[in-house]
Amino acid sequence: MKAIVYTNYGPPDVLQLKDVKKPIPKENEILVKVKATTVTVADIRSRSFTVPPAFWLPARITLGFRQPKKEILGMELAGEVESVGKDVKRFKEGDQVFAASLMGFGAYAEYRCLPEDGPVTLKPSNITYEEAAAIPIGARTALYYLRKANIQSGQKVLVYGASGSVGSYAVQIAKYFGANVTGVCSTSNLELVKSLGADQVIDYTAEDFSIKGETYDVIFEAVNKSSFSACMKSLKKDGTYLNVTEPLPGVRMLWTKLTSSKKLILGQNSPETSEALNFLKELVEMGKLKVVIDRYYAFEEIVEAHRYVEKGHKKGNVVINVEHYNKSY
Numbered sequence: 001m002k003a004i005v006y007t008n009y010g011p012p013d014v015l016q017l018k019d020v021k022k023p024i025p026k027e028n029e030i031l032v033k034v035k036a037t038t039v040t041v042a043d044i045r046s047r048s049f050t051v052p053p054a055f056w057l058p059a060r061i062t063l064g065f066r067q068p069k070k071e072i073l074g075m076e077l078a079g080e081v082e083s084v085g086k087d088v089k090r091f092k093e094g095d096q097v098f099a100a101s102l103m104g105f106g107a108y109a110e111y112r113c114l115p116e117d118g119p120v121t122l123k124p125s126n127i128t129y130e131e132a133a134a135i136p137i138g139a140r141t142a143l144y145y146l147r148k149a150n151i152q153s154g155q156k157v158l159v160y161g162a163s164g165s166v167g168s169y170a171v172q173i174a175k176y177f178g179a180n181v182t183g184v185c186s187t188s189n190l191e192l193v194k195s196l197g198a199d200q201v202i203d204y205t206a207e208d209f210s211i212k213g214e215t216y217d218v219i220f221e222a223v224n225k226s227s228f229s230a231c232m233k234s235l236k237k238d239g240t241y242l243n244v245t246e247p248l249p250g251v252r253m254l255w256t257k258l259t260s261s262k263k264l265i266l267g268q269n270s271p272e273t274s275e276a277l278n279f280l281k282e283l284v285e286m287g288k289l290k291v292v293i294d295r296y297y298a299f300e301e302i303v304e305a306h307r308y309v310e311k312g313h314k315k316g317n318v319v320i321n322v323e324h325y326n327k328s329y
Contacts, residue, residue, distance in 0.1 A: 003109035004302050005071045009049040012306035015108075017299070020072070023113045027085040030114055032097060034079040035129035035323045037107040039297075039305045040137055040165065043073045046105070047306065074107025076100050078123055078132035079322075088116045098123040100136035103272060108302065110322060121274040124284035131291040134317035138165035139280050139289065141244055142173050142222075144270035149218045149240040149263075153178025158209065158216045158234065161223030162198065163189035166244055168292045168316050170220050171196045176288050182216070184209055184226070189315060192292065210234045218242065228252055235262055243267065292316025298324065 001022040006014045025031040045051055046063060063069060078098040081091050091097065099120035101107045114120045119140070123132040151157065157174045161167040162183030174181045175197040183198035190201045202209045210230035217239050219231045224245040229252070235241055240263040249257065249266060257264055270276065283289035294315040297305040299322045309318050 001110040002299070003072050004074070004299070006047060006068060006073065007071055008067055009047065011048065012303045012310065014047065015073075015303050015306065017302075020109070022111050025083060025085045025088075025113045026115075027087040028115055028117070029085045030081050030088055030091050030097075030116055030120070031083045032077065032079040032099070032112050032114060032120075033082045033323075034077050034107060034110055034112055035321075036079070036133035037074045037077045037320045037322055038134050038137075039302070039309045039318045039320065040075055041309065042075055042102070042137070044306060044310050046073060048310075070105045072106045072108050074105055074109070074112075075102045076133055076136040077107040077112060077322075078129040079112075082111070084116075090116045091120075096123045096129070097121065098129075098132040098136055098277065100140060100272070100277070102137065102269070108320070108322075117274075119272050119274055119277055121277045121281060124281045126285055127291065129323075130296065130319045130321060131293065134165070134291050134293060134319055135280055135284070136277060138317065139169040139173070140270055140276045141166050142169035142220075143276050143280065145220065145242045145244055145265065146170065146173055146177065146218075148265050149220075149242055151177045151179055151218060154180070155217035156180045156182070156215070157218040157220060158182045158184065158214075159198075159220045159222060160184045160204075160209075160226045160231075161221070162193045162196075162201070163292075163315050164222055165292075165314075165317050167220075167222035168193075168196055169289070170222060171198050172289050173283070174218075174220070176283060179218070182209070182214070192315060196290075196292070215239070220244075221246075232256060232262065237261055239263070240265065293319050295319070296321060 003020045005018045081095040157179040159170045163185040182200040183193035184202045210233045215236045221243040
């Protein structure tokens with residue numbers, strides 16, 4: 001089978017289209033013919049090994065010291081079940097599924113084996129494989145954090161980075177739970193965020209949300225680009241601050257935890273189960289959650305896709321069509 005392989009950390013050019021051995025499912029696994037995958041920020045960081053200094057050693061242990069342990073990236077996918085192991089009960093040949101492959105990567109390939117009890121489930125019936133592939137990481141992350149905040153109907157929620165993958169889902173999921181949502185984004189994305197259901201939108205290039213005098217029950221920092229002090233100024237005294245990308249608290253965060261009743265929830269991985277995906281599937285089929293796709297790329301164009309995402313300005317998601325790559329490449 002064809003796969004995108006990298007054997008050294010570095011720029012997008014380290015990614016190469018190669019022939020590799022087709023996997024064989026174990027007794028508890030399904031073999032998925034991958035139709036679509038995505039390029040996430042996590043893929044970019046893993047490929048280039050650009051991680052926070054505090055996480056340098058753990059990341060080296062996980063990803064590999066001299067070179068990558070896992071040579072095929074890709075953390076989310078959608079496709080069709082080609083075969084199943086003898087102990088598999090949940091799936092059958094021909095099922096259309098979508099899944100997260102965060103722990104083992106491997107979605108940049110024509111085939112991927114997945115454990116049936118992992119984060120994989122039937123894809124929503126009313127969307128394409130490309131759309132379904134863009135749900136498992138961003139939407140699941142947004143749902144996980146909003147649940148951790150115990151979001152309630154009527155609460156005021158501010159989403160900073162509301163036009164990105166996680167942020168665009170956070171706006172919609174918070175609205176589903178009955179929150180009044182303010183989205184913060186750049187000028188060019190204001191209409192997009194409004195279309196996702198945000199009650200108010202703020203252009204961070206034109207105004208500082210913290211000087212408007214509004215306070216929020218939940219502040220959801222999706223891109224780690226806001227001022228922590230500004231967030232604390234705008235967070236209610238018993239409110240919750242969510243930051244999906246900051247792994248460790250700084251001095252000011254620790255001080256806030258010690259001296260106030262504000263709750264801080266920082267970067268942590270959501271559980272690797274199918275429960276959240278089933279919930280998100282229902283939202284999509286109910287028309288309560290839509291996928292924002294910035295660009296589509298062919299499988300053989302994945303280097304260009306990585307270059308684009310690395311610039312840091314994508315809207316929603318960037319999708320790779322695995323199925324229809326150029327066979328003569």
